[in-house]
Amino acid sequence: MCRTYNIIGSLSTLKTNLEENNIYDFKSLKEVIDFKSSYPTFQQQIISNHVKLIEQEKNHLIKDLHQLT
Numbered sequence: 186m187c188r189t190y191n192i193i194g195s196l197s198t199l200k201t202n203l204e205e206n207n208i209y210d211f212k213s214l215k216e217v218i219d220f221k222s223s224y225p226t227f228q229q230q231i232i233s234n235h236v237k238l239i240e241q242e243k244n245h246l247i248k249d250l251h252q253l254t
Contacts, residue, residue, distance in 0.1 A: 199217070
């Protein structure tokens with residue numbers, strides 16, 4: 186069993202860290218916890234989106250290369 190002291194200080198530190206990194210999306214602790222639990226899903230969506238964009242750019246460059254030759 187453990188005791189947590191200065192809970193408000195911990196939340197204030199979290200808020201300060203978010204603001205220092207220009208993150209103003211979270212209005213409550215619940216939103217932070219929800220984001221934490223869904224982070225792997227967000228991360229995979231971002232990766233998938235960028236993979237798709239890279240593939241599109243690759244195809245576009247291949248097409249341009251063929252036109253140049």
